[in-house]
Every structure is written in structure tokens, then in C-alpha cells.
Amino acid sequence: MRAAVVRRFGQPLRIEDVPVPQPGPGELLIKVLTSGVCHTDLHAADGDWPVKPALPFIPGHEGVGLVAELGPDVDRFRVGDPVGLAWLHDACGHCEYCRTGWETLCGEQHDSGYSVNGAYAEYVIGRADYVARLPSSFDPLTMAPVLCAGVTTYKGILETEARPGQWLAISGIGGLGHVALQYAKAMGLRVVALDVGDDKLVLARTLGADAVLRADAADAAERVQQITGGGAHGVLVTAVSPDAFTQALQLTRRRGTVSLVGLPPGEFATPIFDVVLKRLTIRGSIVGTRQDLDEAIAFAVAGKVRPQVRSARLSEINDVFRELKAGRVNGRVVLDLR
Structure with missing residues (x-):
């Protein structure tokens, strides 16, 4: 063979x-x-x-x-x-x-x-x-x-514990992120999509994102806070960039959860003060x-993803x-x- x-x-x-x-x-x-x-x-x-x-x-x-x-x-x-x-x-x-x-x-x-x-x-x-x-x-x-992309992002969204009607921020609208966006919408979530590529943001809008933002804009975190009324309830990081991991904590509302599925090399800075005082959860998520x-397959079979x-x-x-x-x-x- x-x-x-x-x-x-x-x-x-x-x-x-x-x-x-x-x-x-x-x-x-x-x-x-x-x-x-x-x-x-x-x-x-x-x-x-x-x-x-x-x-x-x-x-x-x-x-x-x-x-x-x-x-x-x-x-x-x-x-x-x-x-x-x-x-x-x-x-x-x-x-x-x-x-x-x-x-x-x-x-x-x-x-x-x-x-x-x-x-x-x-x-x-x-x-x-x-x-x-x-x-x-x-x-x-x-x-x-x-x-893989399907079950990984589906599980990652579940790990944020965001409920229907709440906000999910997805960082990175590539092979994983564009699938995550579809799962999130099928699960009844409102989505703000972030990426450094304009073509990725066009795709995100086509797939039903409620808001799209350049991740590398100086005011990206501030705009997410404004759009979502205090920050996203859940943040799913699919981007393979340590900067996206650090930024994710700035996108999250108090008592929110960041779910990490991207695997870039290196480390990312964690602001201890914000994590403690805002009661943030940082959670790794590995496939499903x-x-x-x-369950991920069932969404696809139903035509929702x-x-x-x-x-x-x-x-x-x-x-x-x-x-x-x-x-x-x-x-x-x-x-x-x-």
C-alpha cells in the first residue's frame, strides 16, 4: 500500500x-x-x-x-x-x-x-x-x-461552561476555529471571533459570528469587553501563538473560563492579580x-457543522x-x- x-x-x-x-x-x-x-x-x-x-x-x-x-x-x-x-x-x-x-x-x-x-x-x-x-x-x-478539529473544539467549548445565550470569544479562526464557531452557534452561543488575518474574519462573519475583531488591534480586549457587556463568559483559544493565550485573560468577564486547545511552543504570562480577583478559570482541553x-459527529450529520x-x-x-x-x-x- x-x-x-x-x-x-x-x-x-x-x-x-x-x-x-x-x-x-x-x-x-x-x-x-x-x-x-x-x-x-x-x-x-x-x-x-x-x-x-x-x-x-x-x-x-x-x-x-x-x-x-x-x-x-x-x-x-x-x-x-x-x-x-x-x-x-x-x-x-x-x-x-x-x-x-x-x-x-x-x-x-x-x-x-x-x-x-x-x-x-x-x-x-x-x-x-x-x-x-x-x-x-x-x-x-x-x-x-x-x-479531530470537530471533537477538539466541541469539547473545548464544553469546558468553558458557557450556556446558550452567553458570549464565547474564539481566538484563531483557522482549521480549528472555523469549526469551533459553527459548534458554538449550533449550541446557542453568541460569538465574537478574533484573528490577525482579514480573510479569516471574513470567513467568521460568513459562518455566523456576531462580531469579528482583529486580534492584533491595540483596543481588541477593550472592544470585546464593550461588545459582550463586561467580557466573554468563555474564551476558546485555538490560535498557535502565546500572545493569544495572554490576551485571552483580558477578554474574559469575571468568573469566566478560558479553554486552551492550541499548542504553540513556549510559555505565556499569567496576571495573578486578575486571575485571583476576577475568579478566572484557566483550563486545558485535550481532544475529546x-x-x-x-456528539460532535451528530452535529455534523444533522448539517449544523x-x-x-x-x-x-x-x-x-x-x-x-x-x-x-x-x-x-x-x-x-x-x-x-x-
């Missing part, structure tokens, strides 16, 4: 012919139809994070496909069933986090396209208990980003559980990575392997 393989960190991926993997107990072999390209894939290929993937490896954790073969002890699926492969490949199932519905915090988890091979390939292995079941009628191109994923995508061939992955690194990708790029 063809696959895009990382042989060395920071070097172009190689399109290679590699053996088709064989499913073991509790596993599925999935024929990949499409695979979304996430900024995390770029971080993985460049070896940016402290815990690096073992070389060589195949990236990709937004895989949409059809069950091609069942491993032993799999009885919940049939060959031909449509499924989605997400970031969480599997978890231990018995630690305190797995037992309480927080399997994304499991210390023994495996992650698709990072600690196990992912979906930048014609076939990929999925754990039957962790792949998402998809409806029989769906668009493989627009469904792929839901498996299997239940979160099912539709990622903006353009397709590319597997052989174009290095060009896509260059565009992503340069910030020239609007919406999401999805590899079409059909």
Missing part, C-alpha cells in the same frame, strides 16, 4: 510502498477514503514536542474509511461499515481516568499517527472499541476534520472522549505542510485517497 512516511524529523515525508498491516485481536483493518491534515501532524513530523514519535512512522488522525477486515474477537462491526479513526487510538481501560470517562488523560494511551501508525496511508489499523461509527450516508471529505466524538475543506492527493502532503507552516491554509485540507 502507499503511505506517507516520516523517516527523519523536519524532513519531507516520503511516499512509499509499505506492507498492509494485519489486524490483531480487537482490531479493524480500515480502507482509508480520506484523511484530514491537522497541525498536530506537522508537529509530529517535525518532532516539535518533548515526547516524540518513534521513527519511522505514518502520521494522520482524521481518517475516514470502510472496514476491510476484522481481527479476532471483533463482533461490533462488519466488513464495509463506515468508520472514523481519531487521535485516541486506544487507552488502558482500567485506570481512574478511563473508569471515570476521561480516557483522553490515560497515561497508557496510544495516539493515531503519533505512537501508532496513522491514516496517511491506504490502510490503517483501528481499535474496535475506539473507532467512531459513521452513518451510511456521509461526505468523507467534510467528515474527516470532525474527527468517545462520547464527545459521537460543515468544515470548510479542500482536497489534496497523498503525494501533495509536503506541499500542504509547507502551506500549513506558512499560515496559508483557510479551513482544512483533506487528503483524498479514493
